[in-house]
Amino acid sequence: MAHRGGALHPDNIGYENSLRAFEHAVKLGYRYLETDLHATSDGVVIAFHDHRLDRVTDRTGVVAELPWSEVGKAKINGHEPIPRLDELLEQFPETKFNLDIKADNGLLPTAAVLRAADAIDRVCVSSFSQSRVRRIRRELGPALCTGYGDWETALIRFLPFPLPSRGGCLQIPERYGPLRVLTPGLIRRAHAAGKQVHPWTIDDPATMHRLLDAGVDGLITDRTDILRDVLIERGEWH
Template identity: 40%
Template sequence: MRGAVLRPGRVAPRRRRHGCAPFLLGPVTGAGLVLRLTRRRPGGATTPMAWPAVIAHRGGAAIGPENTLEAFRAAAELGDVVLELDAQTSADGRVVVLHDTRVDGTTDGHGAVAEMTLTELRRLDAAHRLPRTGAARWRAQGLRIPTLEEVYREFPDHRVLLDLKGDRPGTEDAVWSVIRAAGAQERTLVTANRTPAIQRFRRVSAGTVPTAASVREFAVFTALGVLGLHRLYRPPFQALQPPERYKGLRVLTPALVRRAHDAGLRVDVWTVDAEADMRRLLSWGVDGIMTDRPDVLVRLVGGGAPSPDATGRPAENPAPERKDQP
């Protein structure tokens, strides 16, 4: 004890010696983490690198009534595009295609999807309220909330990017049953923001369907990339699917794209509607672009001239994008 004055008969306290334990703790902990991250995981899913770059977000929400068969048909008519959709389960366990966990956003009904049966959901007008295309054109045209089975049945040759929504128990099992029944394991990529949901899906599907990283898994990969450890990582996923920016902060960079490719992963970015942004992101090497304007992206990757959007606006000045929702 520097500067301490000892009274007669008192013995100075001995300093506790930790030896080399603190110096060994960091390396040992780090080694354990690396061993855990590099451990090979079961499952035969391969990275779908040969998929087309055009991913029709909700079927192309700026050119058709989102998440309906009508929108998917319009997207399919553009050619070889990926159909992106949102899946959740009804009260009776059927897998339906709808983004919001409530029907209020796009239909003429009210209530939670998980509390309504398929019959009740099918009574609703799926195009009553449409934030991108406007409801007037599609309202009262008989458009219904589709089931996932219907999508696979009507589009047997198209790839499907499936976003798990909702928190209803058993959703992952129900989705896997539909995918397996359709024999669509190799043409489906499943994603979910919540780590427990995507982990449950991987378990029930035995890793036979490609999946994308959850938000937490994406953060882990990004951190490992900064540390130069991404090549050692053996991730349980085959794709990264970030936005370019989130709440004003840059998420996607050319360096991240390179690191993902180094690790054998594909990179898809959402949701991009402006042609100038599409060109820039393709130059970075992204594998896919989720867009509400698949018609613009199809023309771009095919070498065509810029096209106007569904309301006549130039593609360089699209309607405002929803950056906070995939």
């Protein structure tokens, strides 16, 4: 998966979550894109990571406190407009998206966009917030693929419980600081329960090879160029 469109590809530096970055990843051959979601004060869902505009655009302010008429004027790296979720779904009709809902006010607007675009079967929705994961499952029903929330992931990793039935995949880092999260045993348990494992954010080729050898089902990367080369080398780039 192209994380934020492949934010650290040399051609994309400074253009994370922009249409330019997503188009670049698709031209490389990527069919799975990862992005973050926020909603403006009037409920427009945008592909954007931070809760503020300041870091990556030429404007300032909290996204949730501004209407789309203002947010839509911001330019990523001073040049690229912030894309809306509905625009991305329309622009890339053959592409699947991993969507990370970053704030509570984005949940219902995201559900509305996915329904209107008939895109529930094209996405996996995740969030660090357990409550947001639970609410989006209730809102969109069992046809929606989701990741696991924070407490579900902790239970799965540290207690010998069966994996909860809701949730299609474990999307976790290999480590939290010194703590190893992703283990061979966890991969085996996930696969035994019919779930996929997608570690993030993997940008080193040696780590990519090692995790693929361990049996993970997908990798989330900022370095779309490196992952593509690794998969070509392994004969796994389709």
